[in-house]
Amino acid sequence: xxxxxxxxELLETYDSIIVNQVYTEDIVMFKLFEKDFLIIGxxxxxxxxxxxxxxxxxxGTDYPHVxxxxxxxxxxxxxxxxxxxxxxxxxxxxxxQSLFSYEEKIIDIIDRLIKLLSMTxxxxxxxxxxxxxxxxxxxxxxxxxxxYLKQDIKFTKLEKYCRKKTTRYVESNIELTDINNxxxxxxxxxxxxxxxxxxxxxxxxxxxxxxxxxxxxxTIENIKEIIYGKQINHISADTYFQLxxxxxxxxxxxxxxxxxxxxxxxxxxxxxxxxxxxKRTLFDKIYKDGIDIVLFNVERKDYLYLNEIIGNDSIxxxxxxxxxxxxxxGSYVAPELVENGASNIVIYDEDKLEDENKMRWRFxxxxxxxxxxxILGFFLERxxxxxxxxxxxxxxxxASLELELQNVDLIIFTxxxxxxxxxxxxxxxxxxxxxPVFFVWLEAGGMYSHILVVNYKKQGCFECLYTxxxxxxxxxxxxxxxxxxxxxxxLRNGCGGTRAAYGTSILLRTVSVLLNTIQKIFLGNIKENxxxxxxxxxxxxxxxxxxxxxxNCCGNRK
Amino acid sequence: xxxxxxxxxxxxxxxxxxxxxxxxxxxxxxxxxxxxxxxxxxxxxxxELNKSDIRMIDxxxxxxxxxxxxxxxxxxxxxxxxxxxxxxxDPRKIKKYLKEAINIPVRSVSIxxxxxxxxxxxxEVEWLHIDLPLYAxxxxxxxxxxxxxxxxxxxxxxxxxxGLNDDLCEKINGNNQLRRIICYIKKWKNEVYSNxxxxxxxxxxxxxxxxxxxxxxxxxxxxxxxDLLALQKTMNAIKNKFxxxxxxxxxxxxxxxxxxxxxxxxxxIFKKMxxxxxxxxxxxxxxxxxxxxxxxxxxxxxxEHDAAEYVQKVLGTEFVVPEKEAVVATTQNKKExxxx
Ligand SMILES: [Zn+2]
Ligand SMILES: [Zn+2]
Numbered sequence: 001x002x003x004x005x006x007x008x009e010l011l012e013t014y015d016s017i018i019v020n021q022v023y024t025e026d027i028v029m030f031k032l033f034e035k036d037f038l039i040i041g042x043x044x045x046x047x048x049x050x051x052x053x054x055x056x057x058x059x060g061t062d063y064p065h066v067x068x069x070x071x072x073x074x075x076x077x078x079x080x081x082x083x084x085x086x087x088x089x090x091x092x093x094x095x096x097q098s099l100f101s102y103e104e105k106i107i108d109i110i111d112r113l114i115k116l117l118s119m120t121x122x123x124x125x126x127x128x129x130x131x132x133x134x135x136x137x138x139x140x141x142x143x144x145x146x147x148y149l150k151q152d153i154k155f156t157k158l159e160k161y162c163r164k165k166t167t168r169y170v171e172s173n174i175e176l177t178d179i180n181n182x183x184x185x186x187x188x189x190x191x192x193x194x195x196x197x198x199x200x201x202x203x204x205x206x207x208x209x210x211x212x213x214x215x216x217x218x219t220i221e222n223i224k225e226i227i228y229g230k231q232i233n234h235i236s237a238d239t240y241f242q243l244x245x246x247x248x249x250x251x252x253x254x255x256x257x258x259x260x261x262x263x264x265x266x267x268x269x270x271x272x273x274x275x276x277x278x279k280r281t282l283f284d285k286i287y288k289d290g291i292d293i294v295l296f297n298v299e300r301k302d303y304l305y306l307n308e309i310i311g312n313d314s315i316x317x318x319x320x321x322x323x324x325x326x327x328x329x330g331s332y333v334a335p336e337l338v339e340n341g342a343s344n345i346v347i348y349d350e351d352k353l354e355d356e357n358k359m360r361w362r363f364x365x366x367x368x369x370x371x372x373x374x375i376l377g378f379f380l381e382r383x384x385x386x387x388x389x390x391x392x393x394x395x396x397x398x399a400s401l402e403l404e405l406q407n408v409d410l411i412i413f414t415x416x417x418x419x420x421x422x423x424x425x426x427x428x429x430x431x432x433x434x435x436p437v438f439f440v441w442l443e444a445g446g447m448y449s450h451i452l453v454v455n456y457k458k459q460g461c462f463e464c465l466y467t468x469x470x471x472x473x474x475x476x477x478x479x480x481x482x483x484x485x486x487x488x489x490x491l492r493n494g495c496g497g498t499r500a501a502y503g504t505s506i507l508l509r510t511v512s513v514l515l516n517t518i519q520k521i522f523l524g525n526i527k528e529n530x531x532x533x534x535x536x537x538x539x540x541x542x543x544x545x546x547x548x549x550x551x552n553c554c555g556n557r558k
Numbered sequence: 559x560x561x562x563x564x565x566x567x568x569x570x571x572x573x574x575x576x577x578x579x580x581x582x583x584x585x586x587x588x589x590x591x592x593x594x595x596x597x598x599x600x601x602x603x604x605x606e607l608n609k610s611d612i613r614m615i616d617x618x619x620x621x622x623x624x625x626x627x628x629x630x631x632x633x634x635x636x637x638x639x640x641x642x643x644x645x646x647x648d649p650r651k652i653k654k655y656l657k658e659a660i661n662i663p664v665r666s667v668s669i670x671x672x673x674x675x676x677x678x679x680x681x682e683v684e685w686l687h688i689d690l691p692l693y694a695x696x697x698x699x700x701x702x703x704x705x706x707x708x709x710x711x712x713x714x715x716x717x718x719x720x721g722l723n724d725d726l727c728e729k730i731n732g733n734n735q736l737r738r739i740i741c742y743i744k745k746w747k748n749e750v751y752s753n754x755x756x757x758x759x760x761x762x763x764x765x766x767x768x769x770x771x772x773x774x775x776x777x778x779x780x781x782x783x784x785d786l787l788a789l790q791k792t793m794n795a796i797k798n799k800f801x802x803x804x805x806x807x808x809x810x811x812x813x814x815x816x817x818x819x820x821x822x823x824x825x826x827i828f829k830k831m832x833x834x835x836x837x838x839x840x841x842x843x844x845x846x847x848x849x850x851x852x853x854x855x856x857x858x859x860x861x862e863h864d865a866a867e868y869v870q871k872v873l874g875t876e877f878v879v880p881e882k883e884a885v886v887a888t889t890q891n892k893k894e895x896x897x898x
Pocket of ligand 2: 460461462463464465548551552553554555
């Protein structure tokens, strides 16, 4: 790279900059807006290296992005003795440094510095709020608490649980599957604590709420302003009246706040220390009896947040799913449901996992010989304590289906058995099933798989697939394999049992289409009952298979 | 459309769209005290006043929902009582009795020309005042108590506070762009008059609100409301309402604008400003002209960045200037995100 232009020369092109001292070609001290800065150029050998800027000997400056800790240089070295504070001008990995030349890197970082120092009050407020947690967490003594919320828009009471050094605050109506777990000696792992009451307060207007930073630490006054703002209502009227009504009698109170309207939701907590443990309203405890606060670092661990933070669609959240069949396909479907926002699953399967299937069963590793529904339940609940799985060690029957229909939001069949599915299809039709039903099955050979989506108020059902134009029953018309292909792909185990040959790629792509399809259904983007053909080449939607007019099941429906 | 998001953010930043609980509590306590103590004090001076005859009337920007953030919260609540003004011809006395009724240490109470003011301080800084204009209802006619405590200029002036409220609410409610334009103009006023503290130097908010209503140009397209264009057109139309006289050099030697109240006393809202000093009106006109020029430039320049810089000169630094397009383009091409 051609480095004829030095940092010094680049700096001198700015009217507002005065170069104080050049230590090496790459290390220069300069003055800008009455402050001294040290710039260290990027390494010339390393394309990804970036330039760095430090504020020199300036305690008072409290701009956003100026890091809070000093680097002390107190021994004689090339650099003058003093305190250096780094300035964070790039978000992590936000710019591909390798695409910039040495010269561009210097100009870019200086431009960013000038922009930072020319920020208006409003821009500073935005930046401080964007980096709220960085400042907040730097101001706490790394006291972490975990938060589990079912929602984050309404005031709510939280319950406190402790386990060694971990503390959880849980919204009152959340059941965590691990909260009653015991250790090997039979003692509860999580202890409920009642010496400190805890509450969640959502902030609806974050204006003028800045994080604690240099020379601006938080006191009880900050909390008072949030709950009882002078010019701005930071909390809703509903929250305010809850504060006025809730009676509290502990001396210390934990308050967890959440701020919205930022790119990510921001949660932070304080312990309000009151002058005594007298019974008073929560509002009075904070506003009148509050004397001091302790800052806590909050980690949201709840299922809602973990879904939102990765961009999962909220449409699936709180839906209860009946999964019929925990075989290979079911074992791949179930965890994906959980990872996409469905935390309530009901599974039926009487089979035990065998060695010969373990290579294509999702949690095959050490589960051989156990009931498939139970293994799934075990793993899914360990995924997150808000996941609840009802495992049935039997196959679904008609009576159970009728019962489940009252409680679930959608049904997924992953059993592959035509007789069973025809039977359930008839029953669902008869019961006027109002929820969406997905029949998912694989053809032998790992080539083709299918999804049939049925809304029982509309034409087209599972039996249509087995009905010809004359209304006669025939084999599944959706099948794409030829007879010979099918026969070649069946492995016989020597005693009449059969096993279709396929690996996990067909499972993965089928599950992927299923997830998209479920999402489309709940968003209302699929209006009619549809059949989907899936292969490694493409996903297609044949429109000539269903509905079948002469179908004895759905044919008479309007 | 130019600066759509910037105007939206700006409005969110300056806007107060509800009375805080804190303020509600203070106001309600004050109202209760007036109802409970004012009749007793009146009785001592042989004036009959029943608690139930005192009426509080919500007024000002909180009533029309055009409040913006300010250093000191300004709340207007009128007090109306039945009173025979021929027997009680000196409104200063009645205002003094009202002051007496609410004069306790948590607030500092003073008598202003058109009202009694209760001011609230924290750490010796005033953060709120509640202004209480006092109205007398006599034989179906309403009069405002005017006059400072010890001034020899005082009168019962005919007024119609409810009529004024109805008129403004009818004009503003349901017209959100107008509401925003009024807020922008009030913000502009706060910016250009931030160092003004002489009486009547600053154009009164009610006057600006009426001028904004009179001169409002709705500007909207398929992309939504164009507040920049609406603000420029409205302020320009206000500017054109001025009657100006220039000398030979082209300097303005006189400027004047008026707006009559649509209800009794039908007086000109700008009368006091005009009567106080002829320079006040000239300053008003000049500042308005500068604002119109800046907004016109904002409309005419091509880049959002440059346009926003012009708008910022009018509305203050809460109006955020977006980055130059060129800068955005180069770094955006070189941005990336981690996928964890
Ligand atoms: Zn930063
Ligand atoms: Zn059918």
